[in-house]
Amino acid sequence: MKKLIAKHRETLLVTLLGLVIFALLNYLMVQWHEEPWTNPKMGYWSVFRKYFCLSGFDAHTYVTVSKWRPLYELYRHPMLALYMWPLSWINGQLNDIFHINCAIYTVAVAWTIISTATWTLLYKLLRNVVGLAVGSALLLGLFHYSFSHVMLAAIAPDHMILTQFLLILTLFIATRRKEGLPLWQALTLCFVSAGVSLTNGIKIWLMDIASRTRERLTFNNIMRRSLLYLIPAAMLGAMYFIQTETTEKEEHQWQVTMRDKRIAKDSTYLARLRADSLRQAKERSRQTTDSKLFQWTDNSVERTPLLVENIFGEGLILHEEHLLEDANLTKNPRPVIIRYDNRWQYIAEGTIVTLFALGLFCAMRKRLMWMALLPFLFDMFLHVGMRFAASDVYIMTAHWAFVIPIAVAYLIRRTAEIDRRSLSPLLHVIILVLTATLWWHNLSLIAGKLLEHS
Known part of the structure; x- marks a missing residue:
């Protein structure tokens, strides 16, 4: 030893x-x-x-x-x-x-x-x-x-x-x-x-x-x-x-059941679901192509700021403004591009x-x-x-x-x-x-x- x-x-x-x-x-x-x-x-x-x-x-x-x-x-x-x-x-x-x-x-x-x-x-x-x-x-x-x-x-x-x-x-x-x-x-x-x-x-x-x-x-x-x-x-x-036929189906059925219960209890929940659906449709319009595989692409973002402020910027050095906030939130999202002070x-x-x-x-x-x-x-x-x-x-x-x-x-x-x-x-x-x-x-x-x- x-x-x-x-x-x-x-x-x-x-x-x-x-x-x-x-x-x-x-x-x-x-x-x-x-x-x-x-x-x-x-x-x-x-x-x-x-x-x-x-x-x-x-x-x-x-x-x-x-x-x-x-x-x-x-x-x-x-x-x-x-x-x-x-x-x-x-x-x-x-x-x-x-x-x-x-x-x-x-x-x-x-x-x-x-x-x-x-x-x-x-x-x-x-x-x-x-x-x-x-x-x-x-x-x-x-x-x-x-x-x-x-x-x-x-x-x-x-x-x-x-x-x-x-x-x-x-x-x-x-x-x-x-x-x-x-x-x-x-x-x-x-x-x-x-x-x-x-x-x-x-x-x-x-x-x-x-x-x-x-x-x-x-x-x-x-x-x-x-x-x-x-x-x-x-x-x-x-x-x-195998998973789509087993655990994925079970999870989907459970989510549908919980959604229906939530709608029955909360009259505003259905309106929020519709708002989310409209937001997702707007996001899809910015995709590279209309495919599920490309749903996280966004053609509205300029490449140079993406490199400078996000990839070699935020990825390495945190911006103090909007610190650690999420750009994908429905309410008060972080701006995609933030510049250093x-x-x-x-x-x-x-x-x-x-x-x-x-x-x-x-x-x-x-x-x-x-x-x-x-x-x-x-x-x-x-x-x-x-x-x-x-x-x-x-x-x-x-x-x-x-x-x-x-x-x-x-x-x-x-x-x-x-x-x-x-x-x-x-x-x-x-x-x-x-x-x-x-x-x-x-x-x-x-x-x-x-x-x-x-």
Whole structure:
């Protein structure tokens, strides 16, 4: 045991640091509306919907863990409700013991473990694959989690942290072998990841192709390997069909029954349903095309402000105005585009983007860089090209933001090789200042919001 601890001492210490950070962050989260959520005076859906408003994240996970229900949209998250069943079962056992709803504690523990694992995997990528020193790898890990909606993903009861973990896990596994991802692992990761969010399956495929050696990157090899992804696709299709015929039908029937009871009791409820229907019809008119798959696209949002204020803006640095409000609310929605009041925020954003671009230039021949970059480009195609989820695109930041510290890691390596005396220390100072500033700014605003109603 002593030899084992000595061998992995560095990893254990880094993991312990991550555990402390994410435990404290999730402690903040469980303080938020703790009383009404642990001792609800109404149904789980109603109580979480009433009090939960966090930047556009959903409270579906809290509801599902409180009492298991298939609330997630199957065509986008075909297996996510099933993944939440073990947490719901654990929560049921805790409810019997403590006689309160322990969903927020159950999710907080699970999210702390997942976030700590993600933090450790990212550190090992930067340390072992890129080849950074301990201090540089730790600094970039803290830099990554200083981004506002990466920090929020570690505590918000939504699927973003699961996606981030699975994508970074894929990078970690693929870089352990010169040949890239073994086929069975690639197909398994595709099935599991696409079960969380369907687009993750495409990202795993892109990572798999990018992990191939140059000798194997021929058109025929790519086509043959790509065709094998029909296996997890077929399995997901089967799971989708089974759930639509079982749990989905039961959930729909239950919702219709509850709606009819509500209409009988509340004469104004039918009018609100009609108003919601009109609002949804107006939103559909802004879609890229009239299809259910494109219902979250919005052609009314301009692409340049979307990039500057939301993707590389709100996703990394919180706006103080309309702090953590939801742009999809029926009443008093957050404006889709908000501009910063202070010039330093644009300077910080521009510096991050510049470091990212320089890092990409330094790492164009690195396999890890391409494995991280291709999913990022796919996300940019969705969010900027198609304007998918444009109204609250920043909540997806955890899906792609890890590409930034990976690119900057290669920039650090390159500057160290060119000149150790000036460029490398200056670069570390810039990243340290950015990291400290973003942690202070984002965490103080998030903590203030969560503790305000504790």
